Amino acid sequence: MPKVPSFTVTSRTVHDGSPLPTAQWSGVLKVPGGQDISPQLSWSGFPAQTKSFVVSMYDPQAPTGSGFWHWIVTDIPAGTTSLPEGAGVPDSKTLGAGAFQLADDAGAARYIGAAPPAGSGVHNYYITVTALDVDKSGVTATSSGALLGFTIGGHTLARATMILPTAAS
Numbered sequence: 001m002p003k004v005p006s007f008t009v010t011s012r013t014v015h016d017g018s019p020l021p022t023a024q025w026s027g028v029l030k031v032p033g034g035q036d037i038s039p040q041l042s043w044s045g046f047p048a049q050t051k052s053f054v055v056s057m058y059d060p061q062a063p064t065g066s067g068f069w070h071w072i073v074t075d076i077p078a079g080t081t082s083l084p085e086g087a088g089v090p091d092s093k094t095l096g097a098g099a100f101q102l103a104d105d106a107g108a109a110r111y112i113g114a115a116p117p118a119g120s121g122v123h124n125y126y127i128t129v130t131a132l133d134v135d136k137s138g139v140t141a142t143s144s145g146a147l148l149g150f151t152i153g154g155h156t157l158a159r160a161t162m163i164l165p166t167a168a169s
Contacts, residue, residue, distance in 0.1 A: 002153070007046040009129045009160035013039035013085050016162040020125060025166075026113035028106065038071060038088030038111035043081055043129045047157045050078045050131040054152060056145065057111070061123040064105070069145035070125070071111040072102040074137045087111075100141055102148060109141060116168040125164040131157045 014020060025034030041055065053076040062068035071088050073095055080096035087094040088111025092101065101109040116123040132155045139148050 001159070002156070004156050005047070005158040007043060007129075007131065007158050007160045009041060009043045009127065009162055011039050011041050011127075011162065013041075014127065014162065014164055016164070018164065019166045020114050020164045024113050026115040028108070028112055029115035031113065031115050034113050034115070036088075036111055036113045037086050038083070039127070040085040041083045041127065041129065043160050046129075046131040046160070049133060050157055051135045052076055052078055052132045052137070053080070054128075054130040054132065054137065054148065055083065056126075056128050056130075058126045058128070058145070059114070059116070059123050060126070061116070061120070062105075063117060063120055066146075068105045069102075070104050070113065072104065072145050072148060073099055074102060074139060074148060075099045075135070077135075098136075102139070102141065102143055102145060105145070114166050116166060118168045120168055122165050122167045125166060127162045127164065129160045131159070133157050 022033040025031040027034040057070040060067040076099040
């Protein structure tokens with residue numbers, strides 16, 4: 001990703017540099033103990049001219065040739081600076097007015113937890129909050145994570161990222 005200024009993202013659920021807890025792994029993708037519960041997130045220190053945010057979780061090490069999007073929320077209003085644990089449920093009402101989830105790479109508009117395949121080593125799950133200079137990203141609910149990334153590239157003011165290294169169980 002292009003270099004941009006950074007700000008801070010924190011969580012009571014997950015911690016930068018630490019593995020994802022079991023509740024943030026995927027029961028949908030048949031990981032024992034996985035519950036597909038999105039982590040609580042808070043962010044601060046973003047540019048004053050921020051008009052909206054995107055929150056995502058991405059695994060670049062997924063053996064797909066293109067990584068794996070686990071969660072994508074776009075059009076989060078600038079006045080929203082946190083998401084509660086579990087906000088990534090289908091049809092969530094806790095994302096901020098006008099915000100919506102895109103389908104992840106499992107095909108669901110929701111949070112899908114970690115599911116690194118056995119023997120695939122450590123996967124770095126990137127939880128990223130991106131500050132934008134526009135109110136709306138310009139994508140629809142049927143858009144892909146890749147299209148969203150392309151669309152917001154010229155509107156990104158700053159980015160906050162946590163990296164959660166997790167090995168297959």
